[in-house]
Amino acid sequence: MSKADNMLSILWLLRSGKRVTAKQLADDLEIHVRTVYRCIDSLCASGAPIIADAGPNGGYRLLGEFVDSPLLFDLEEQKALVHASIFAREAGYPFTDALVRAIDKLKRYTNEEQLEWMNRHDSGLAVIQTPTDSREVEWLKWLEEAAARGESLSMDYAKGRELTPSRRVLDPYGIVHWKGIWYVVGFCRLRQEIRSFRVDRIVRLEIADTRFERPAAFSARDFLLRSLLPGSLDAETLVAVRIQGHEHALNELCKHWLFGHGLIERKQSGEALFKLGELSLKTYVPYFLLPYGRALNILEPRMLIDRMAEVSLEMFKHYEAKQIKTEDKEG
CATH class of the missing domain: 3.30.70 (Alpha-Beta Plaits)
Incomplete structure (x- = not known):
């Protein structure tokens, strides 16, 4: 069997919830014990929560509720994931590289019939969208990660091509994609109020030396709609x-x-x-x-x-x- 088949088989054997030794896994799968070690290392690197218990009654086991979680997607779920990745990629989703790796992994660990099914649906959907340049994608990564970590950013922002950029410190609360344009919503320390900014007009970003807490239940989406179309959601x-x-x-x-x-x-x-x-x-x-x-x-x-x-x-x-x-x- 291939390494992918061995890894999947080990996961299935560990789903029993019982501790299983490397030798028991090797015997059940008729492979060398060193192959078991390599497969388990790869599974752990991929995010599988495998616990190794030492001692006479030790062995490998899966952590918590992962035992009850499904290991495979059905055909409709696979199709939906492939289509979602197309929409995200064409919209300028900032973590497209990771998304492509995830879809490639999904295709790699499937059988020929399922792979053909996914490829046919992949080629059957297209999205027309204005391309997002590489600098804007990089800004989107900074903004999303800073919003998740609660880190302020120093930003140079130009309202128009011919205008001199203004410098300000921004507490990013979230990024929003609307009508083909990416926006960031956050607290502007220059104006001392929550504001929205077009990401394609950002000239420079740097990590500032301050942190923030996003307001509870704040919706960047609703704020943007209210700011662009006042009264539409009131x-x-x-x-x-x-x-x-x-x-x-x-x-x-x-x-x-x-x-x-x-x-x-x-x-x-x-x-x-x-x-x-x-x-x-x-x-x-x-x-x-x-x-x-x-x-x-x-x-x-x-x-x-x-x-x-x-x-x-x-x-x-x-x-x-x-x-x-x-x-x-x-x-």
């Missing part, structure tokens, strides 16, 4: 929004992150009820709805209907002015 300002339209258009609308989050009810009559932040209805929501044109009909609230009329009129005036300028040049 329960105190939620307004009922009723929209009627073709089934296909409503389906597409409900896939939008904001409307999907605020969906309350879908009716067979072709209506959908949402609860959305009042401020977002005055700012962002009209522009989200504009591309649907007459495929959707807003029933309430009146304030959103009026705002849609204002936005549509602004768009009409904008392109009417451009058309007049073009005709004047041609004339």
Whole structure:
């Protein structure tokens, strides 16, 4: 048998929960005792919690609940892990190298039928995403690890390409991937408040000499959404929004992150009820709805209907002015 087969067989034998000596393992598997030692060393290096008890009644055993844990993934679980790795890699996940090693290990310790199954599903899924450059990936690693350890970072941050970077100390609470862009959310000691920053605008990072404790139950995701779209998640300002339209258009609308989050009810009559932040209805929501044109009909609230009329009129005036300028040049 191959070394991988021997390692897996040893794990199965140790799952009994009893202490087993190296000689007993060698006899059961019909291999040399030195091979057993090498396999156990490899298993320990891979993270298997194998305990070696010395003495007359000693031997090898598995630690705690690992005995009851599954050693293999079924076909659907394997497919899901392969697909998840594709999404993570294309999104610029900072620990892609470790993820690739994990998937390679999963493929290495499987049979030919399962390997073919995984490879077929691997080639059947693609994700189109703006590539993340190597420097940004490195910053993401620093930020995620600092957030986990509670270590502050000294950061040079530029709001635009032509602006001079500003230096500040940041307590990173977490990284968030939203609409193709990576953000870090944390406490900015320069501004003395929690803020969000685009990772692709970070110029320099260094470990600072301070530590921090992240606030209990803090959500970097919710903070980012509130900072980018104020009022979209505030329960105190939620307004009922009723929209009627073709089934296909409503389906597409409900896939939008904001409307999907605020969906309350879908009716067979072709209506959908949402609860959305009042401020977002005055700012962002009209522009989200504009591309649907007459495929959707807003029933309430009146304030959103009026705002849609204002936005549509602004768009009409904008392109009417451009058309007049073009005709004047041609004339």
